[in-house]
Amino acid sequence: MREAEVRIEALAYGGSGVGRLEGKVVFVAGAAPGDVLRFRTIREKKQFIEGELITLLQPSSERRVAPCPVFGRCGGCQWQHLLYTRQVYWKDRIIADFLSRQAGVSADLVKPLLAAEDEWGYRSRVQFKCRQTPTGFVMGFYRRGSHFVIDVAACPIAAPEINRALTLFRTWLPASPCPDAIPQVDLAVDDEGHLAAVVHCLAADPQPLADYLAPRVREQGMALYLQRGRKDTLAEVQGPEELYIHPLPQSSLRLAYAIGGFAQVNLAQNRRLVDALLHAAGELSGKRILDLYCGMGNFSLPLALAGAEVVGVEDFSPAIVQAERNAVANGLSARFLSRPALRALTHDLRTERFDLVVLDPPRAGARDIVPELLRLRPARILYVSCDPATLVRDLKPLVHNGYRVTGARGIDLFPQTYHLESLTCLQTG
Known part of the structure; x- marks a missing residue:
């Protein structure tokens, strides 16, 4: 070399x-x-x-000097060594370059990135890897490019409540009945300060671990679940069953999501993302909106609250059950379908018409549904993306077939990393 x-x-x-x-x-x-x-x-x-x-x-x-002692070895953060103002600058450059070079979007249509108000302590959900080694129990993150676990006492991008829980589990688990059978602990905190832990346990009988941890987490007011494999093995040791996010600033809207389920990891920036999407959507009263990949209603229910008639589609059925419960709990009306997006577009919704389509696909993007969007041809599309490469791939057929980009911007949900969210607005004509 x-x-x-x-x-x-x-x-x-x-x-x-x-x-x-x-x-x-x-x-x-x-x-x-x-x-x-x-x-x-x-x-x-x-x-x-x-x-x-x-x-x-x-x-x-x-x-700058990275504050984390394992930065550069841990596989989580890539940019702690950069001043945050420069992280924001380069994320702005990256999203603008992707859009201009690969999708032909004029630079003046890309608004400045919404930087995080707090670059540290923002992650509301963290997965900690665990390993019983000859020298003791370690709990932390995989080393970059490997399955070697780097021991961490605290993570500077994790919420303070999660770091406090990490300290507790680092004390409890080495003395537990089966430390060698615990590969991972998931910790989460919600907008109301509730803490939940999912302890992954590979022991043939997890009950001794449950009995050992239950009084300890109960004393801390923490929810505890054990998981023995896939998500369908999740078992409650101590509730509650749900955590809550407040997706709108200065609003009483309160959305529940299941412990072990999905919500954006940066709750403060999620509010700014939802707010930006509502502003981009414009006047909503009486409008018909299709929200694809809707999850538990993070966009659907704020849109419904603003007066829109919303249909949400999500292929993970527990999230749809949660979305329906959230609608009832908040006194809102919305229709939800537990379907893959493509099936919903080609079967359930084939003859329906919508003024606006919102889509927030996974990192792989939405290539398979773009032809159906062109057939459905809503007047406007709002595309929320977590990967600029798949975003511009999906934009190309839209802009080549009658849509034009009217605006875009990045939203930094992930300071200290290269990851970024973005919102792109398209309309016909």
Whole structure:
């Protein structure tokens, strides 16, 4: 493997610093724009090189000292070494470059990224990996690119309540009946301060672990569940069964989601995302809206509260049950379908018409439903994406068949990482 020097000029989606050497693009993890560094080649292809940072010859002014002692080894964060103002700048650049270069979106249509008010302590859900080793019980995160667990005492991007619970479980689990049978602990806190733990247990009989943990978590006012495999093995040890989010600022709207279920990990930024989507949707009274990949109603019910007639579609049936309960609990009317989005569009909703379609697909995007969106042809589409690559892939057929992008912006739900959410608005004509 050869070594060489390079100056880092930019950041790539994926987190690596980007430079150029001998006509090839060079990607180096842990680098910052402005760095001059020496790297070792890990992989080299015709057009690019992937390198490992060996020596920082001239540090960039965009750098700072990462506060986490395991940063660079833990596989979670990629950008703790960057000033947050520069993280925001580069996320803005990344989403704008994807949209302009690959989807032909004019730069003046991309609004500034909604930066997080708190760059630390924002994660409301964290999965901690566990391992019983010859030297003791470790609880933390996988080392980058491996299944080796790095022990952590606290995570700077986790909510304070989660770090307090982590301290407790790090004390409890080594002395539990089966520390060698616990591969993972999921901790979550909601908008009301309720804490819940899901302890994954591979023991043939998990009851001794349940009996051991129950009085301890009860004293802390924490919910506890054990999971023995897939999600359908989740068993309550101590309730409650639900956590709650408040998806709108200055509103009494209160949405429940099941412990072990999905809600955005950055609750404060989720409120800003929902607020941005409502503003982008405009006047909603009397409008028919289709919300695809609706989950437990994070967008559907704020839209219904604003006066829209909403149909929500989600293929995970427990989330639909939750969405229906949330509608009743908040005195709202909405129709929910437990279906894959494609099936709903080709069967249940084939003859219906909608003024607006909202979609928030998983990272893989929504390629399979784009032809059906073109057939359905709503006047407007609001596309929420967590991956700019699949976003622009899905936008291309829309903009080539009569839709135009009228606005877009990033929302930073994941400070200290390269991940970002975005909202893109399209309309016909």
